[in-house]
Amino acid sequence: MKVAAVAIVALAILIAIIPIFSDCESQGRTLTLENGRQVSMKCHWTARAELALGVPLLAVGGLLAFSRRKETRRNLGIMGAVLGAVVILMPTALIGVCVNPDMPCVGIMKPALILLGVLMVAINLAVVVRSLGQEDEAA
Amino acid sequence: MHVIRLAIRNAAGNSFRSWMVFFCAALMAGFVISATLVIRGADDSLRLALERLGADIIVIPEGHERRLESALLMGIPVHCWMPDIIVDEVAALPGVVAVSPQIYLSTLRGAICCSLPELFLIAYDPATDFTIRPWLELNLDAGLALGETVGGSFVYVPAGEDKLLVYGYELDLKANLEPTGTGLDQSLFFTLETAYDIARLSDEYAVKVMDIPPRTVSSVLVKVGRDADVHQVAQLIEAEIPGVTPLETNKLFKDQREQILSLLHSVVALLVITWLLAMALIAVVFSLAVNERRRQMGVMRALGARRGTVLQSVLIEAWLLALSGGLAGIGVSTLAISLFQRAIIAVMNVPFLFPPPLRLAGLSFGALAMALSGVTLAVLVPAVRISLQDPAMSMRE
Incomplete structure (x- = not known):
């Protein structure tokens, strides 16, 4: 379970950090309105949302490392899997990324988040399955 | 059936060692499938582009x-x-x-x-x-x-x-x-x-x-x-x-072909090094594991288990770990390559085409078979050694 907890913490950090450096705004690209004002593209808001998702996922990993009761592990696993699914949904359905396939958010940020989200869901589901057949650890 | 259950229990008994073998198998299979997908994908892409052109020569301004x-x-x-x-x-x-x-x-x-x-x-x-x-x-x-x-x-x-x-x-x-x-x-x-x-x-x-x-x-x-x-x-x-240059289409994309060839050489070298290191690590891990289990094996033999059963239990444990690790490595690598297609094209400056599902399944099966055989080779020496040991000696030690 310790290995899973470490993996969740590592993935949570990557989920929070990668979008900050791979959204279009980080590469100096913004939308310029007719009045000359520059506004962020939607991939920037996806990056912000992923940063917000990284924090509870980090907490899930941390708590899992110290949890001894199998019910706690199971619940943490379910929560991690749901949050992992939201990590995938942010760039694909909920907010999205830029339309132009040449943009860095399409080439790097979106695939990275889908991959990390899939891994997060898989590890958390494994935690849930494992916790079903486990005994509570002694304090 | 008992041997499989014993192998699963042994694998679950020392999770650190099992994770080591799992990651080594994942690395071996993942590396093979990634390298094959990228190189074959680039090669297929060039071939399809030439077929699509459909001409023998393209004449363009000098x-x-x-x-x-x-x-x-x-x-x-x-x-x-x-x-x-x-x-x-x-x-x-x-x-x-x-x-x-x-x-x-x-x-x-x-x-x-x-x-x-x-x-x-x-x-x-x-x-x-x-x-x-x-x-x-x-x-x-x-x-x-x-x-x-x-x-x-x-x-x-x-x-x-x-x-x-x-x-x-x-x-x-x-x-x-x-x-x-x-x-x-x-x-x-x-x-x-x-x-x-x-x-x-x-x-x-x-x-x-x-x-x-x-x-x-x-x-x-x-x-x-x-x-x-x-x-x-x-x-x-x-x-x-x-004032014109005739380009023979079968000689087009020479630079890209050379790039794919040099990539192939580097990948093969890296692959050999990674495999040798992973196999050495798996061999060490299993040598430690069977050394620790000498008594268990001795008791098994004393209770009537044959040498083949002891050998089987160690090999099945290795195969289970290799199979799960290999599948995980192939899954993650394939997903990563399919998601990062555009980044691969941009970074390597070669075209890339993801293979159709049937060919992907064949390649995955090949990579898994290679990972399984690699792990089997690494485990064979400690497994044979423990199965040949005298039960009385094992129990006394």
Whole structure:
């Protein structure tokens, strides 16, 4: 379970950090309105949302490392899997990324988040399955 | 059945060691499948691009060879012009059985008149064409009419619109070509008549005029007779017609082929090193494991288990870990390669085509088999050693 907890913490950090450096705004690209004002593209808001998702996922990993009761592990696993699914949904359905396939958010940020989200869901589901057949650890 | 249960219990008993073997197997299988997918994908992509070209020789104005390759491979538009009289001059040469002119254009980058970012546009002559027409005949009942186009696999009509806008001209996207992983996937094909119509109306509808110099073409596609030698015909074109370069299509993309070859050499070297290290690590881990389990094995033998059963229990434990690790490595690597296709193309500067599901399944099976055999080889020595040990000695130690 310790290995899973470490993996969740590592993935949570990557989920929070990668979008900050791979959204279009980080590469100096913004939308310029007719009045000359520059506004962020939607991939920037996806990056912000992923940063917000990284924090509870980090907490899930941390708590899992110290949890001894199998019910706690199971619940943490379910929560991690749901949050992992939201990590995938942010760039694909909920907010999205830029339309132009040449943009860095399409080439790097979106695939990275889908991959990390899939891994997060898989590890958390494994935690849930494992916790079903486990005994509570002694304090 | 008991042996399998024993192997599972042994694997679960020391999770650190099991994770080590799992990660080694994942690394071995993941590395093999990634390397195969990237190299085969690049190679397939080049081959498909050459097949799509369908000509034996492409005649272009002198000095545009590299830019044409970039256009065909990476979709970076090229603009080159030569007098259209060259079409007749090439057709008149011995060994040439068909010629067809093409005009290369591009959409405006980021202009409001165009619904797509900078795209490579290829205008062909339907009367003489022998490269696009075979595909069109298979997929569309009639050829392309005025204002109609077919696009590469990446070309789509933007949401909320029913036509593609090019220089303010509305094009009807009739179909998409099969993906090749090259610049052809982001190209638009239409007739010369449509190209001239776009150019004529661009003065009125576009922020910038589409300029097609009169009585010019960008390239001439040449088909050589069965009895003629392509290289000799190319040499003849070079000698007879000044100011042009004949590109033999089977020699196109030389730089990319060399790049794939050097990549293959580096990958094989890395693969060998990784495999040796992973196998050594697995061998050490299993040597430690069987040493710790000498008593257990001794008791098993004393209770009547045969040498083969002991050997089986160690090998099954290794296979279970290798199978799960290998499947995880293949799954993660395949997902990563499929998601990062565009980044791979951009970083490596070679085209890339993801294989169809059946071939992917075959490659995955091969990678898994290689990981299983690697792990078996690494585990064989400690497994045989423990199975040959005398039970009384094992229990006493």
